[in-house]
Amino acid sequence: MKSCNITRAGANQIAMINALQRRQPFHVLRDDPVLTELPGLFVAFPDLFRAVVRIHKNFSGDENATWVGGDVLRGILLATPINAKIVFYDFGTCALTPVEGAGLCHCPCLAVNGTVVTMSMPHPPAATDNFEPQHGHKPRSWGKLLPGWHLKHTPHGTLHAHGPAAPAAGLPLPAGAFLDEEGFLMEC
Secondary structure, eight states, X not given: OHHHHHHHHHHHHHHHHTSSOTTOXXXXXXXXXXXXXXXXXXXIHHHHHOOOEEEESSOOSSXXXXXXXXXXXXXXXXXXXXXXXXXXXXXXXTTXXXXXXXXXXXXXXXXXXXXXXXXXXXXXXXOSSSSOXXXXXXXXXXXXXXXXXXXXXXXXXXXXXXXXXXXXXXXXXXXXXXXXXXXXXXXX
């Protein structure tokens, strides 16, 4: 039961930042390991927020879509023409290396031990007033720290994320990572 509660907590955290849209489909490749590695994202989020996960054998860059993946999807995106608007939530090992292309919005994310800690998202529409623009993603960033997470340094100097979806010791973050003034987890 505890694992189920942790997974649901993670899904609620994802919903709070509005990266993946409630009641909207998102896509994943059947052979991408992230499908089984992130139960909060692929099982609990759709269940709680009526999103539909569409599992595909192949990627098509011909239809507007939101895709979640890792290294498998990244490799395919780099080799496939994109003729539509694609949002790619990248949980891969090279997420901080940009994937560029016409029509592609690359959103680096970070999951540790199957738990989503940060997510980037497309930039929101620009404000028509004099306020500073809000960023959805930044270079060298895994995205915004999800609500409910806080960071602590261990006695050994490593940074761990703590929150409702984490074990008591927290989740170890990449060496040199730090949180900037906007709440983005940055690479040093």
